[in-house]
Amino acid sequence: MIDESDFVVLFREHHNAVLRFIERRVSDREAAADLTMDCFEIAWRKRDPRDPFGLPWLYRTARNLIANEYRRRDREGALWTQIEEHVRTLASEAEPAMTARLLDAIRALPEREREILWLTYWEELSAAEVAVVIGLSEGAVWTRLNRLRARLRPLLLSATSTGEEVRDDRR
Numbered sequence: 001m002i003d004e005s006d007f008v009v010l011f012r013e014h015h016n017a018v019l020r021f022i023e024r025r026v027s028d029r030e031a032a033a034d035l036t037m038d039c040f041e042i043a044w045r046k047r048d049p050r051d052p053f054g055l056p057w058l059y060r061t062a063r064n065l066i067a068n069e070y071r072r073r074d075r076e077g078a079l080w081t082q083i084e085e086h087v088r089t090l091a092s093e094a095e096p097a098m099t100a101r102l103l104d105a106i107r108a109l110p111e112r113e114r115e116i117l118w119l120t121y122w123e124e125l126s127a128a129e130v131a132v133v134i135g136l137s138e139g140a141v142w143t144r145l146n147r148l149r150a151r152l153r154p155l156l157l158s159a160t161s162t163g164e165e166v167r168d169d170r171r
Contacts, residue, residue, distance in 0.1 A: 035066065120145060127145065
């Protein structure tokens with residue numbers, strides 16, 4: 001049986017310090033909480049009773065996780081730039097306000113929902129293929145996609161005052 005008591009002590013003694021360390025470097029509190037738990041998960045996997053580690057090791061691990069988070073945000077920012085350019089190219093000059101509202105609405109979505117949109121509309125994957133990529137059932141993908149469409153539909157319909165219907169026949 002694995003003795004967990006040393007790890008419990010490590011967690012209790014240093015959780016708040018690691019969380020504050022990460023929060024000062026990452027502007028998103030939820031991301032900071034996630035990164036803190038990732039740090040302790042790594043500590044759990046790498047623990048060795050013969051070679052215990054303390055706060056400096058946790059800070060170093062946290063710094064590495066923070067660097068990974070910054071790289072992820074940079075990649076996401078580059079993806080956003082590419083998507084915004086693509087959306088603006090597709091939108092007519094008469095609809096810049098709609099384009100801005102649509103991009104703002106998409107940006108406000110949780111990351112997983114945005115990923116469903118990207119995979120469906122930009123990568124042109126079927127719901128079954130999206131399900132494989134993100135690890136959900138096909139039904140769950142359809143449910144989320146329908147909710148996303150319902151959220152975004154008012155923005156699209158307000159822009160199509162010419163009577164042109166916004167449709168999606170991906171099933």
